[in-house]
Amino acid sequence: MTATARSPKDTAQAELHLKMLRQMLLVRRFEEKAAEAYALGKIGGFCHLYIGQEAVAVGALSALREDDYVICSYREHGQAILKGITPGAVMAELFGKATGCSKGKGGSMHLFDVNRGFMGGHGIVGGHVPLAAGLAFASKYQGQDKVCVCFFGEAAVNIGAFHETLNMASVWKLPVIFLCENNRYGMGTAFERVAAVTDIVEHACSYDMAAELVDGMNALTVYEATRRAVERARKQSHPTLLEVRTYRYMGHSMSDPLHGVYRTKDEVEEQKARDPITHLAAKLKEEGVIDQAALDAMDAEVHTEVEEAVKFADESPDPEPDELYTDVLAE
Amino acid sequence: MTATARSPKDTAQAELHLKMLRQMLLVRRFEEKAAEAYALGKIGGFCHLYIGQEAVAVGALSALREDDYVICSYREHGQAILKGITPGAVMAELFGKATGCSKGKGGSMHLFDVNRGFMGGHGIVGGHVPLAAGLAFASKYQGQDKVCVCFFGEAAVNIGAFHETLNMASVWKLPVIFLCENNRYGMGTAFERVAAVTDIVEHACSYDMAAELVDGMNALTVYEATRRAVERARKQSHPTLLEVRTYRYMGHSMSDPLHGVYRTKDEVEEQKARDPITHLAAKLKEEGVIDQAALDAMDAEVHTEVEEAVKFADESPDPEPDELYTDVLAE
Amino acid sequence: MTMATLTYRDALNQALREEMQRDSKVFLMGEEVGVYQGAYKVSRGLLEEFGPQRVVDTPIAELGFAGIGIGAAMGGLRPVIEFMTWNFAVLALDQIVNSAAKMLYMSGGQIPMPIVFRGPNGAALQLASQHSQAWEGWLSHIPGLKVVAPATPADAKGLLKSAIRDNNPVIVLEGEMLYNIKGDVPDGEHLVPIGKAEVKREGSDVTLVCHSKTLTVALKAAEQLAEQDVSAEVLDLRSLRPIDEPAILESVRKTNRAVVVEEGWPHVGIGAQVVDIIQRDAFDDLDAPVQRVTQADTPMPYNKHLERAAKASPEKVVAAARRVLYLDS
Amino acid sequence: MTMATLTYRDALNQALREEMQRDSKVFLMGEEVGVYQGAYKVSRGLLEEFGPQRVVDTPIAELGFAGIGIGAAMGGLRPVIEFMTWNFAVLALDQIVNSAAKMLYMSGGQIPMPIVFRGPNGAALQLASQHSQAWEGWLSHIPGLKVVAPATPADAKGLLKSAIRDNNPVIVLEGEMLYNIKGDVPDGEHLVPIGKAEVKREGSDVTLVCHSKTLTVALKAAEQLAEQDVSAEVLDLRSLRPIDEPAILESVRKTNRAVVVEEGWPHVGIGAQVVDIIQRDAFDDLDAPVQRVTQADTPMPYNKHLERAAKASPEKVVAAARRVLYLDS
Ligand SMILES: Cc1ncc(C[n+]2csc(CCOP(=O)(O)OP(=O)(O)O)c2C)c(N)n1
Ligand SMILES: Cc1ncc(C[n+]2csc(CCOP(=O)(O)OP(=O)(O)O)c2C)c(N)n1
């Protein structure tokens, strides 16, 4: 089957799927490079990689409009790039350079680009969940139809801010999507060891909120579920709780062991067998949307893009010393 | 029908019911006196009365063992008395006297008697909910079979501490009973205006916890429900969430209007028609357990008891000036 | 400029009303601010005038609604978050410190944070340990925040209006015991600059540094001292972060002696910082060590006599002033 | 008494193990303390030795598990609550301040509160604004709490053991950058009294007051000063509440000059209180105003050069010491 045989709709869809595949590859390669750079001491502090979870951010952000808001925890390199921050500006931030998206002051956990609606990078578990509702509140208050997607890990469901916020978001009908990336672990703690109920969607009942359980290893299902939630938020200004089941291949952060004592090597390998990139690539090959040659070309292209990001970050200057004292207060 | 016609079981039950009736009367009369004393300036600060809600504390505490723990919010005069603190020691505390159950340092919101398992009197909404779980944790840890009953208002369900605690109490199977006194209002705010779901029992699902919805205007139903929960806690060390529907006749505290703008006079009157004392008295009369003369005698007796409490409080001394500096640190 | 005699409560209410009329991005959110007209009636009438979209009653969820306010500021609004009292704001400190105070810095200057957190601070009467806390020491410690503590109706209006127009998070510390005090308040456009102290009474022998509720304490002390032929200058800080170092130093260089009066606890209280400023930059002008008058270093007791003994009082200030003047030695 | 060379981390681990062996009422609760062996491995091996009932992994719920610990103390236990870092404990301040610190007082002396809250405090390396906060100023402000900040492995063991045996809530401020430092630690029963400072280096020209991580900074500064023929005395506070006023005064009365080095922000930091104590009670002994060296008054930046510039350093301490000695004027 060749492209010419495809209807416009099919073509549009094929293009979307190819775009998603490329985005997942980009994030994967970016994170691999970040790991290298961390090992070389070019990145400091905490650095939480997204490898394994790419389908979640790619699927979800594909359903958004450019002016919608995205806000994340500290595991946000992928979302930042997908929201339109150049890989160079993100890598430069990880390197602490003046050209970084937060001028080298925020680092890996605090990536920002307000012009692209990327509202950070936050380090306190659960702390950004109320901020997401607030952004949605502002959108509704000003009669804008922007929605806000809030990414957080399953461990954040155990902290109070999550519950206080879901209740208010529901009472006030805010256009916000609470997207829980359930990768089963909070650092070294399996969710079932610290949560009475492991189906996070259950919590939606307590707040009379729409909810969906989503396969996070499949970018297309994440995309579809998020589209439904975005529709609900934009048209009816109703919040949604999405529980997206995914898996983290690497350690919690670069300072943590790869699999550690809290999970088995086998479990990690099992999950890698469900790899979202391999999965989508295979599907598109099967559909004849892409062949191995094109796939290799795409990967090579993405590689170069990431290499250039590193080069840019490397060659960028550190912030001026007096930057220590700027941005403490606004005019 | 006369007492002699009754079986031992009936007699025991009749005695229990009479005791409950008397306890409700005692709490009612105590609070009425507290209101008088507040008007006279003998009580200062915040003073939250329990009038209308007596059936809840009386029913629940009747199901407890002497060595069980009770911990409350600031609306705790009734529970304090029912747990065995003398009305005199409670009134003296409200008067800020040295003979008060907290030596005059705690006041209305901070009544304590550790020897009777009455663990306070706490002023931050939701703040004592984790303390309750901790008391239950200590009981289980030490192989005691004490249970802990935690009284809190429905508004506390919107605050994070409640959710963090219910989750841990369920994961760790703690012998604690979360007893929510749903009197419909938090100060001047009707629960439905600030809660997405108004059936508080719903929250139990998110924590895989046993729960019951209980009529709080009937001491006997509260007693039965609490007995089931106590059984569950003591025998299987399982927590329970009880939602007890009740109503507050007075203003939120003595500084607030009687009904205010947030509810109608009619609503208050309607509720008074369901008065838990009148209700139980009528039932017991009907059953021939008590007649009007005995009821009047009981009321008179309770009156005297409360008068004596006031007299005791009045005649008690203020704490010594140097008490300001004691009890800051323990040896 | 025409004046009206208003209570501190009504001065705040006027500031809120005027700023909400001026800028539709300004809204008020908190517990009981709407239907109930405010726990202390500071927001009386605002729900009726501006409607439920701009006067928002919240559940009891300080951490959550503080964070929602901060998110709304990130989205371009100018929220005013009312805490029923600052005692409860302790639950919201993560959002105030980690989100509001740091957002501009962490984002490399991209996200200003025009938000006001306000409510009564410190002890009222017999509210006991958990409801009688003065947080100026803690809040003033945090870079990225501004902190004001008006003592008079005019300053209450002028500082709240400045706070609402400021593009940074501003903490406004009010006082339950201040809401009823009366004073002249300029009508309309009256702005008190954040960071400027004010001499509330001129004097030459000793400087009494104070703010918020302790202004009354200091003024009473100054009167008693006058009767003892001591001329006390009363300096009302008004802002605690930034703090008006030049004004403090100017007064102390004139009087050569100082007593700092504060509402909070002594150990690491705001007064310690004032002492540090004075000894650091006016060391050679000092004729005696600076003395502090603070709340007793204990939780607040319920009993009214103990409570009175725990609080800063004119008598304690007079005694401290006499000490720095070596009058009793 | 026999000694072993241990890291600060292992000294804490030893203190926990010994106290848990000694008293079955002592238990450890916090995030990752069990299966993961502690985020910073302070609790390594304790789960295996004492089992899951006494080494309790919690969900991420600082406010909730701090409160559960406090309730457990009310029920007769002696909890040790680990915060992964004090940055996250900000969420638990309501429980620490309103429940733990006030329970004994509010209950009229009925309920002692034998509980320890511990974890790393302050900045490590490049953790940026939200993960680099030093809370000693805030925590030391609160009556009803005790606060210790050990700087050496021996003090870490001795103070943690004393904290666990204390019948009051004790805050133990550790440091991620301290866990790997080595030192001699007495075996077994080694208790360091809470409230006692220690001279870590004798000197006669200037007193460098420090605690926790700033001890290393002060000692390095003292060496550099020695090369400049300045004899600096290094006083390690060790306890911040209660603070050892006699030790501070004794040293300053000897040297007549002082520099206070702290990790936190300058405005209303713990150092301001030390300054207040010195000027209040050693005014006539002071030959120069006390100087402070603190963290820059900004949120912590991520970039490593900016971060270094923000922190207290030996160079800054040397400069401050030269200022109080008028060496450059
Ligand atoms: C309030 C708070 N407590 C503890 C931490 C330390 N911490 C950082 S990430 C993390 C685990 C979070 O797991 P999860 O929410 O599932 O997100 P994931 O890392 O899996 O993406 C913890 C405990 C923190 N940052 N904030
Ligand atoms: C955290 C916190 N926020 C606000 C307050 C002020 N406040 C005291 S009682 C109350 C209402 C509580 O209502 P509810 O929980 O239903 O208990 P009720 O008074 O009806 O018994 C409020 C808002 C507080 N004490 N604590």
Ligand SMILES: [Mg+2]
């Ligand atoms: Mg996770």
Ligand SMILES: [Mg+2]
């Ligand atoms: Mg209620």
